[in-house]
Amino acid sequence: MSIGSLGQVKSVSQINAEIRHLLDSEFRFVRVRGEISTVRKPFSGHTYFILKDHQSQLPAVLFKNQRRWLAGELKEGQQVVCDGRISVYEPRGQYQLIVDTIDFDGTGQLRILFDQLKQKLKEEGLFDQEHKVALPPEINHVVVVTSPTGAAVHDFISVCTSRRAALSIQILPVRVQGQGAADEICRAIETAHSLSPDVIVLCRGGGSIEDLWSYNEEIVARTIYEATIPLVTGIGHETDFTIADFCADLRCATPTAAAELITTDPLAYEEKTAYYFSRLLRSITLVLDAYEVRLNRMADMLSTFDKAFSHHTFAVEHLFTKLHNSMAMTIEQKRSHFSNLHSLLLHLAPDTAIIRHQDRLTFLSKRLLEKTDQFVQARQARLEQSAAVLDTLSPLKTLARGYGIVSKKLPTSNGSGNIITSTSQVAESEEVEVKLHKGAMDCCVVRKKT
Template identity: 35%
Template sequence: MSSKAATVSALVRYLKGKLENDTLLQKVLVEGEISNFSSYRSGHWYFSLKDAYAQIKCVMFASSNRRVGFMPKDGDKVFVQADLSVYEARGEIQLIVTAMRPFGVGELYLKYEMLKKKLEAEGLFDEAHKKPIPRYPFRIALVTGRNTDARMDVLTTLGRRWPCAEITEYPVLVQGNESASQIISALLKCDQEDHDIVLLVRGGGSIEDLWSFNDERLAHVIYDMQTPLITGIGHEPDFTIADYVADLRAPTPTGAAERCSPDIKSVLTVIQTARDRMTNTIYQDLDAYDYQLKTLKNAPVFRTPERLYAQKAMKLEHLHTSLMHMIDQRMTDTSARVKDGHNRIMNASVQMIRSRQNELTGYRTAIDHAMTIMMNDSESRFRRTAALLDAYSPLKILGRGYSVTLKDGKAVTDCGQVSTGDRIETLVAEGRIISEVTGVKPKENI
């Protein structure tokens, strides 16, 4: 056994974290019978859900249960959506219920929750995608049932609050098998026309009556619309898929009309107030400008305007005189510096030329002496080389009585190179001898 024991609170807190972070245990759908139901002054509901084999504690906070369209009681069979958690003070597992429907509509509610979960995962409820509602819409499209109370509520509210708006009606069926298709067609049509906003409204009813507004195709059409859309479907507790996708959800048709339209009385009041403020501001500015004009008119500068520039003209004349004097002084100084610089340059140039002439004279004498020595030395080397070449010249050898024998222009150095009858040429000091070989004797026979 470990020597380090966990506290009870730490263990319960750990279990709570595990349960609340498990996505499989969030937004679970549970059916059961209500027992031990209690409603507190805070608005929260506390009860248990049970079946034949087990039960579990539940709590539904006021922010969630106000959307439930009935008051539960012990023995009611219900269908709930809830998150699994732990009540730390007692260490009890409990369900935090977020939605509730009577058991009779459980199948439709299950479809509703499944579709809602799917579309939410696809991003159709994303607040970042929702379009802003125009502050002063003048072209309003109304999509609702023909001759319905919802239609009259919207028209009456708009006529009272914002009578300057142009309202275009798109009558559709608001329940039944053909309802969703008609609503989709109407929304596509009005989105192509130049409307500032679209109202999609219907009066209250059961989940079956409102089921057309839970159509998946309708949700995608609303999401893709370019025109802002406000829904006012059913009553306060009724939430449909269309409400979640819409740019703004109102609790009722009348609420939708109020959300999309400003109160013309308030607008006129604001306009009148702005007009009064603008008029007062203009008059105040005019009075201020009139006072300033009169003050300036009586100012000395306007009565004797030459004073405005007299001092400036005198100062300008003084500056002009000072400037011309300064320019003359600068030119005199500059001329003197230029003349002095010229004399210095000429003296330095004469001295440099004389110095260079002396250097050139010295260089010329040295070069002449060096050339004389080099010529004498080269002449001596030439004579020695010529004598040496003359000593080794073949002509000198021939002059001493020697000769060179040629055959076909090549020197004969061996008797094997000629044969009897060959024509040979002999070079001597004073000419050539042409002869024919009559015999050949090798060296050993001499």
């Protein structure tokens, strides 16, 4: 195929001009709905931003003379409807939406997802401070999970090198944005645990919310929460916050700040030591000067002490003597009063009364025993005397001398009858009973004698 058959050869400027003419004629008025991202406001006064949805992005510009018609300020994540035209910025060959008016259409979808996940994880306790692990006092081994080609890793290493930090730094390369980046970050964190570092650093450079979305994935948040080694994040810029930052043990604003946190600057330590030493030396000097002034003043006062206080010394000695005598007299009076109280207390004390009553009880018990023995002996003597009298008068004594007791033998239940003292009380042939000293006899009256 010859060059001539390809048509006229055009310059880049001509092609861009023709494309611009074509777009200006075909897209003179369009309405585009999307989410605002990456808002920039340079010194020119124009506002540059990205209009996006879940699949595509469209660069847009709002010139400064059109900003006065806005109902509010443009912010990241706002959902808007833009009226304008599509044109080409010829110097860069970039097409863009030139915005005339903007209707605000609510919060961006990504921002909604971010807030929903943040609230969910917060309620589950993934952001709780008590779960976070403190950094060790001495850090010698660091594992950095980041892109090997990004500016973040170079900034991190540069800070460590400039501070002459004696660190062992291992880089675990991952994709920091795009599909599959979140899974790679999770696997890298798990791999970092097998390397047993002192600290794990998760960092990347700044970007839009879409660029940082891998660090807003729930799988990354839960992996960070389950980490047992202290994990520090340095993601984006000062104003960039991700879900990973809330789950991390410590959040730094940038990769550079993360490097400064975990490294020690020897020069800074030397300067700080010199500063504190100078402050300490100055403080000691001031204190010593103050004490010297006070000592000099006290020496002057002591040199005139005898003269200034001789009269007062005599008065103090006189008052001391009076006080001593008064106290001695008071002490003696109190001692005498105490002795009297002590004697009275001993007299009225319960233990003294108890001893006194115990002695009286012992005496009365002894008297009771003596009186009881005398009473028993007297009663026993009377009993023996009465027994002797009864023995003397007892019918048994008479029976023992050969006498007997004759009684009628009547048919009674006990077999005894009336005592017979006269022959007139019985008849001949009548049976009678004779009771002897030992035993008894049944007899029959043969005849009576008078």
